[in-house]
Amino acid sequence: MATVEGRRLRLGTARFLAQTVRSSAEQTEVWLEVDGEVKAVYRFIDRLRPEAAHVVAELQKRGLKVLIASGDHTPAVAAVARRVGIADFRGDCLPPDKAAWVRDLQSRGARVAVVGDGLNDAPALTAAQLGVVVHKGSELSTEVAGMVLLRPGLMPLLEALDLSHDAWSRLRFNLATSVLYNLIALPLAMTGWVTPLLAAIAMPLSSLVVVLNSVGRRWKS
Numbered sequence: 001m002a003t004v005e006g007r008r009l010r011l012g013t014a015r016f017l018a019q020t021v022r023s024s025a026e027q028t029e030v031w032l033e034v035d036g037e038v039k040a041v042y043r044f045i046d047r048l049r050p051e052a053a054h055v056v057a058e059l060q061k062r063g064l065k066v067l068i069a070s071g072d073h074t075p076a077v078a079a080v081a082r083r084v085g086i087a088d089f090r091g092d093c094l095p096p097d098k099a100a101w102v103r104d105l106q107s108r109g110a111r112v113a114v115v116g117d118g119l120n121d122a123p124a125l126t127a128a129q130l131g132v133v134v135h136k137g138s139e140l141s142t143e144v145a146g147m148v149l150l151r152p153g154l155m156p157l158l159e160a161l162d163l164s165h166d167a168w169s170r171l172r173f174n175l176a177t178s179v180l181y182n183l184i185a186l187p188l189a190m191t192g193w194v195t196p197l198l199a200a201i202a203m204p205l206s207s208l209v210v211v212l213n214s215v216g217r218r219w220k221s
Contacts, residue, residue, distance in 0.1 A: 103127055116137065132157065
């Protein structure tokens, strides 16, 4: 929105300009309004990341439901959704719309992670249980997100997911090992079956198992 030589200009989506006309074009539309009158409509086509369809398929393979919420023209969002294999999507979303959808999913019991990079993603990133910003996302989005991908592309998202699952598996193993050790060792010590020498050996051995599990190579799924 600006004033140039006394003329009021607004540039944005049809919804932003309160236009009721909608086309079926599968491109992102940006409208130019001068003194309340539409003078031009610009159409853009976003190039998909080459790994996008693969990443979506891998996320779905892991049992995750993948959705799209975008401020782009709805037919354009639908075209992208078809190409990457996503059935549930929404277009023409303002930033509050994205956040509202996140809260609606959460109210139905979903745990939501939002992946974004723009200023308009910040409210949704904040509302989600986990906000993920891709490499070189906007400064505001980076500040409100819980995770920032430091390498370009979407593949680091899969790596981060696998790493988190691996860390959780190791944590559960370590907790189970500690509980099992105490359940066995304490009763034996109380009944006199464990000598001080044996206890001095067993305690560091149990700790060593936990440490080796924590620093060992990542398990393969």
